[in-house]
Amino acid sequence: MKFLSLSLLSISALSACVSAGPLAAMDQLRLFSSQEPELRLIQYGEDTPPRWMTEADKEALLRAGVKYMDITEYPHPPVSSLGSEWKPFIPANARYQDEVAPFIGNLTTDTMKEVLTEFTSFRTRYYKSSYGAKSCRWLIQQIRDVADGFDHVSVEEFEHSWDQFSIIARFEGSNKDLENELVIVGAHQDSVNMWMPSFGRSPGADDDGSGTVTIFEAFRSLVHNGFNPERPVEFHWYSGEEAGLLGSQAVSNAYKEDGKRVVAMLQNDMTGYVGANGEVIGIVTDHVDEKLTDFLKNLVDNYAGIPYVLTKCGYACSDHASWRKVGFPSAFTIESAFDDSNHYIHTTGDTIDKLSFDHMKEFSKVAVGFAVELSHKRD
Structure with a gap:
């Protein structure tokens, strides 16, 4: 799948540059072009390796109906302070x-x-x-x-x-x-x-x-x-x-x-x-x-x-x-x-x-x- 590389936020920023006037626009565009888009770690399958993507890529996934988890902040499951000895009991039938x-x-x-x-x-x-x-x-x-x-x-x-x-x-x-x-x-x-x-x-x-x-x-x-x-x-x-x-x-x-x-x-x-x-x-x-x-x-x-x-x-x-x-x-x-x-x-x-x-x-x-x-x- 080919993803979009320019976000709506980017388009808004470019529009703002143009409306600011020629000299100001040149300065702002230099700053804008020097900024790398933020990358996010995206996983869209339990057996699929996560990939680094931009916000524009994430939006493309949304439009394509692809479900995903953004695991940037949580790439690995946390370790519980209580260990793994506890197991929840799930009943089979309603009783109350x-x-x-x-x-x-x-x-x-x-x-x-x-x-x-x-x-x-x-x-x-x-x-x-x-x-x-x-x-x-x-x-x-x-x-x-x-x-x-x-x-x-x-x-x-x-x-x-x-x-x-x-x-x-x-x-x-x-x-x-x-x-x-x-x-x-x-x-x-x-x-x-x-x-x-x-x-x-x-x-x-x-x-x-x-x-x-x-x-x-x-x-x-x-x-x-x-x-x-x-x-x-x-x-x-x-x-x-x-x-x-x-x-x-x-x-x-x-x-x-x-x-x-x-x-x-x-x-x-x-x-x-x-x-x-x-x-x-x-x-x-x-x-x-x-x-x-x-x-x-x-x-x-x-x-x-x-x-x-x-x-x-x-x-x-x-x-x-x-x-x-x-x-x-x-x-x-x-x-x-x-x-x-x-x-x-x-x-x-x-x-x-x-x-x-x-x-x-x-x-x-x-x-x-x-x-x-x-x-x-x-x-």
Whole structure:
């Protein structure tokens, strides 16, 4: 594949040089031409050696539909401070239906509609843009408003070298013996326009505004209806997924280095579009933990009102890949079979009018079941 060598930022810089006048333009062009583009280490297959690429090359991969991880900051899996003796226990079947039922019964599409309407009003949520920085600050305030007044629930920023931070909301566990173990439900908050990544209009209603509000609603119902888990449960909204899983890599590597024990992680990426083959929950079967994925099937059977379909998504398809890479069980639900999913993503056409909030609610049910069931200690 031949990649583009001149980024949109480069084009903007050249335009600025020309408009500055002949002499100033000559000076600026000399400076510009002397600067080498930043190189990033990109991997787009488990068995494929990583390659150094420019940001323009990364954008070409995005437009070509090639999924990748930008591993520049994390070329090697971290070593845990606790060693490798601990192994998470994944159950085979749901057991806490009576506990889960009230949380599911209190789910509503009203809050999801309100949050997603505002969330998609930002011009873009591109992770390096000023809009992305504003959107994450708006989102964290909504999450903090939900958690306000609940002492066992905290909401924190996970900062990055760019301005759009990731968000971590945490339920503290009641069992002190399990305080270093945790369950994670995630989504990504950023969006991207594949033709003009830095500034192009990118409402990102489905990718991944739908996943963002899906887990927001699950979190809201758990908080407001008295969820008190045995082991800690966290809800994550990642930055920089569209640029190679940057935010989730930072969080997962930090957790691994700190010796945290992640029992299971569930990613919700694109949960709002109903494909041509009808309403289903897509369960991804490649590049995931097999045992956790089998348990996820059982959760859909127990808690969702629609069936699941098995599908494949490819390498580095979403943020669950970051957790799998550092050795923790992860799984991934998507709105349909992958080839029946929303083809408007990464464009100006990824808007709310194409989505079903009732469909998102089915994923909220599964997220609630995941959080409750895995928060309990089982042998």
